[in-house]
Amino acid sequence: MSLSRLQSYVDAILAIAATLLILNVTVTGSGPLSHGLVHAWPSYAAYAVSFLTIGVIWINHHAILRLIEQPDPLFVIQNLLLLLFVAFLPFPTHVLADALQSGHGAAAAAVFYGISATLMACSFNALWIYASHGGRLLRADAPKRVVAGITRSFRPGIALYATATVVGLFSAWVSAGLYAAITLFYVISGSAFSRE
Amino acid sequence: MSLSRLQSYVDAILAIAATLLILNVTVTGSGPLSHGLVHAWPSYAAYAVSFLTIGVIWINHHAILRLIEQPDPLFVIQNLLLLLFVAFLPFPTHVLADALQSGHGAAAAAVFYGISATLMACSFNALWIYASHGGRLLRADAPKRVVAGITRSFRPGIALYATATVVGLFSAWVSAGLYAAITLFYVISGSAFSRE
Amino acid sequence: MSLSRLQSYVDAILAIAATLLILNVTVTGSGPLSHGLVHAWPSYAAYAVSFLTIGVIWINHHAILRLIEQPDPLFVIQNLLLLLFVAFLPFPTHVLADALQSGHGAAAAAVFYGISATLMACSFNALWIYASHGGRLLRADAPKRVVAGITRSFRPGIALYATATVVGLFSAWVSAGLYAAITLFYVISGSAFSRE
Amino acid sequence: MSLSRLQSYVDAILAIAATLLILNVTVTGSGPLSHGLVHAWPSYAAYAVSFLTIGVIWINHHAILRLIEQPDPLFVIQNLLLLLFVAFLPFPTHVLADALQSGHGAAAAAVFYGISATLMACSFNALWIYASHGGRLLRADAPKRVVAGITRSFRPGIALYATATVVGLFSAWVSAGLYAAITLFYVISGSAFSRE
Numbered sequence: 001m002s003l004s005r006l007q008s009y010v011d012a013i014l015a016i017a018a019t020l021l022i023l024n025v026t027v028t029g030s031g032p033l034s035h036g037l038v039h040a041w042p043s044y045a046a047y048a049v050s051f052l053t054i055g056v057i058w059i060n061h062h063a064i065l066r067l068i069e070q071p072d073p074l075f076v077i078q079n080l081l082l083l084l085f086v087a088f089l090p091f092p093t094h095v096l097a098d099a100l101q102s103g104h105g106a107a108a109a110a111v112f113y114g115i116s117a118t119l120m121a122c123s124f125n126a127l128w129i130y131a132s133h134g135g136r137l138l139r140a141d142a143p144k145r146v147v148a149g150i151t152r153s154f155r156p157g158i159a160l161y162a163t164a165t166v167v168g169l170f171s172a173w174v175s176a177g178l179y180a181a182i183t184l185f186y187v188i189s190g191s192a193f194s195r196e
Numbered sequence: 197m198s199l200s201r202l203q204s205y206v207d208a209i210l211a212i213a214a215t216l217l218i219l220n221v222t223v224t225g226s227g228p229l230s231h232g233l234v235h236a237w238p239s240y241a242a243y244a245v246s247f248l249t250i251g252v253i254w255i256n257h258h259a260i261l262r263l264i265e266q267p268d269p270l271f272v273i274q275n276l277l278l279l280l281f282v283a284f285l286p287f288p289t290h291v292l293a294d295a296l297q298s299g300h301g302a303a304a305a306a307v308f309y310g311i312s313a314t315l316m317a318c319s320f321n322a323l324w325i326y327a328s329h330g331g332r333l334l335r336a337d338a339p340k341r342v343v344a345g346i347t348r349s350f351r352p353g354i355a356l357y358a359t360a361t362v363v364g365l366f367s368a369w370v371s372a373g374l375y376a377a378i379t380l381f382y383v384i385s386g387s388a389f390s391r392e
Numbered sequence: 393m394s395l396s397r398l399q400s401y402v403d404a405i406l407a408i409a410a411t412l413l414i415l416n417v418t419v420t421g422s423g424p425l426s427h428g429l430v431h432a433w434p435s436y437a438a439y440a441v442s443f444l445t446i447g448v449i450w451i452n453h454h455a456i457l458r459l460i461e462q463p464d465p466l467f468v469i470q471n472l473l474l475l476l477f478v479a480f481l482p483f484p485t486h487v488l489a490d491a492l493q494s495g496h497g498a499a500a501a502a503v504f505y506g507i508s509a510t511l512m513a514c515s516f517n518a519l520w521i522y523a524s525h526g527g528r529l530l531r532a533d534a535p536k537r538v539v540a541g542i543t544r545s546f547r548p549g550i551a552l553y554a555t556a557t558v559v560g561l562f563s564a565w566v567s568a569g570l571y572a573a574i575t576l577f578y579v580i581s582g583s584a585f586s587r588e
Numbered sequence: 589m590s591l592s593r594l595q596s597y598v599d600a601i602l603a604i605a606a607t608l609l610i611l612n613v614t615v616t617g618s619g620p621l622s623h624g625l626v627h628a629w630p631s632y633a634a635y636a637v638s639f640l641t642i643g644v645i646w647i648n649h650h651a652i653l654r655l656i657e658q659p660d661p662l663f664v665i666q667n668l669l670l671l672l673f674v675a676f677l678p679f680p681t682h683v684l685a686d687a688l689q690s691g692h693g694a695a696a697a698a699v700f701y702g703i704s705a706t707l708m709a710c711s712f713n714a715l716w717i718y719a720s721h722g723g724r725l726l727r728a729d730a731p732k733r734v735v736a737g738i739t740r741s742f743r744p745g746i747a748l749y750a751t752a753t754v755v756g757l758f759s760a761w762v763s764a765g766l767y768a769a770i771t772l773f774y775v776i777s778g779s780a781f782s783r784e
Contacts, residue, residue, distance in 0.1 A: 005650055012603035015208035019216060019283045020607065033301025037308050048280060055276040062201055077775060080643040084636060087607045105621025112625050187273060211404035215412060215479045229497025233504050244476060251472040258397055383469060407600035411608065411675045425693025429700050440672060447668040454593055579665060
């Protein structure tokens with residue numbers, strides 16, 4: 001498996017998953033359309049958060065692949081697992097947006113989104129640990145500073161998502177705000193370590 | 197982040213967003229199918245306008261990337277924001293087509309489409325201003341004439357969409373006609389500045 | 393606009409349009425599922441015909457681009473128009489499959505599919521005539537035999553689809569059979585002129 | 589037709605088909621959302637199995653294309669047929685997940701999934717036999733050990749899927765378990781022969 005073909009399959013699935021998110025944005029309820037369009041704002045916010053989350057994964061995945069010498073079969077499978085969780089994201093996004101809009105099952109929806117995001121973070125960390133541990137798949141000239149920066153940036157992901165998931169048991173809105181904040185954190189941190 | 201990978205992610209999302217538009221074209225109402233298929237013409241028109249709008253963005257984005265030396269992290273994030281608004285377009289397109297067909301909420305739908313398109317134009321202008329201001333990200337050999345041509349072509353976009361949005365408060369049909377006219381204007385202008 | 397970027401946008405939209413076709417395949421009606429799955433065969437057939445039609449367009453478009461020296465802006469716009477009609481195909485495919493299954497509006501659906509396919513054939517012919525007339529965009533070393541072969545292969549497309557469209561006024565099933573036959577004809581002819 | 593363009597069309601359709609799978613995952617039934625989200629587990633499992641199946645096809649297809657010297661027209665058509673069956677997979681996946689969740693028509697759904705998967709395995713085998721028989725399309729330097737490994741790995745596919753299909757007549761759950769087991773078998777075997 002060549003790096004470039006792995007990269008283009010990953011990019012394609014990330015791009016598709018991000019673009020499919022819009023199919024789950026809908027106006028519900030009776031009443032005038034203007035009211036429905038305003039009332040649907042949690043759907044727009046959920047769309048934006050998940051769209052940017054996938055965008056950040058794309059940026060970070062690119063930063064990783066630039067350090068890889070040659071993918072091995074297990075690394076390819078780990079990429080498939082990461083994609084499995086990322087491509088799943090439109091579903092919990094839809095469930096959470098609907099629940100926040102209707103007020104029914106918001107806690108369950110926030111926890112469900114959090115579990116999906118936590119599994120996604122786990123699979124991304126696993127992939128990176130596998131590739132970088134002892135420099136297993138890394139290029140000989142991979143800058144140590146960049147490798148350490150990625151590790152440092154990834155490490156809190158699981159804990160952050162797990163915390164927001166538990167918060168969802170008590171308040172769906174606070175939990176949803178945390179998901180947005182985590183994405184914002186990674187937009188900034190991701191843009192930081194993609195720097196040369 | 198390499199130019200070519202940025203380019204292929206942008207292209208993928210534009211292609212997917214354009215192709216997803218068709219999923220929102222449906223025949224509604226009772227009565228014979230032939231009547232429903234004719235009656236659905238606003239859906240076909242909305243599909244064509246949004247499809248060509250995305251196509252023009254693709255052409256113009258290509259014209260921009262040919263002038264860029266090397267994307268920096270902020271430029272990548274700005275591209276994600278542009279994509280966020282472009283990938284959102286299928287939703288207001290669907291809302292507008294449905295409202296024009298049913299006659300319910302047409303003003304709200306026209307304004308909503310206009311706000312989405314205006315935000316899209318803003319993010320495209322922001323990206324270009326960031327890249328071209330003082331030649332920040334431009335190649336040393338970027339032809340001044342082409343750079344000025346893009347700036348001149350982009351400048352009216354926000355005002356045009358904002359005007360059509362305000363018109364939507366008074367007449368959804370006139371507003372929709374303006375959206376179509378803006379796209380036509382950019383098809384012509386876009387084809388002009390993609391010339392060598 | 394570079395040939396390779398045009399090619400990858402065209403390929404992406406063709407691939408997406410072909411893959412979206414499956415979203416419109418559904419089982420309708422009450423009764424046991426086994427009966428519904430068998431009864432839905434017109435949906436499977438319509439899926440296969442449109443999927444292969446898009447596949448043939450992909451093969452033929454590739455054969456064309458191999459002969460092009462450099463796309464000009466009008467050629468790019470003509471490609472957008474071709475894509476507009478190809479990406480529309482999932483809708484008439486869905487309408488035709490539903491009408492054949494339910495028996496309601498089959499004639500209207502067959503004519504509608506035919507109009508879409510005829511417009512698609514027209515835009516493909518227009519694109520080819522523009523590129524090849526007087527050798528406008530062709531490479532200096534484009535083999536005359538291949539150019540003539542494409543022209544000969546494309547010429548009957550419009551007439552074939554127009555005929556099948558008119559037949560749809562009298563029998564939707566015969567019309568649908570003709571659409572399948574045209575696709576089969578192009579699978580064979582397409583595979584013929586993609587030969588070195 | 590160049591190898592690289594065939595490869596990118598195949599990759600695009602595989603990526604899209606895999607990502608579309610999520611659109612068919614839904615929560616049904618009344619009752620609290622938390623219950624519905626748990627109760628929907630067969631949908632998640634079906635999503636994961638089909639997603640990984642397509643991923644394995646992508647890995648194996650890549651292993652094949654690396655051995656090909658130059659695709660001929662018939663090989664391209666055979667690839668279209670393979671894609672036709674792979675892009676169909678979201679439909680039987682949806683049907684099977686729904687039937688397992690609701691308990692209605694589970695046998696029919698399991699058999700239907702199996703027929704689709706068997707046809708997919710047949711078209712993949714046909715493509716490989718055509719390409720490899722007598723070394724027809726293979727590169728002169730294709731390692732005999734790899735060629736034999738692919739043949740050995742593909743051979744049981746049809747029989748495995750056909751067996752699981754027949755089992756579906758008696759128990760949908762056992763049949764579904766077998767589909768999952770076959771995918772797991774190919775994840776391991778696929779990762780094996782993609783090794784250098």
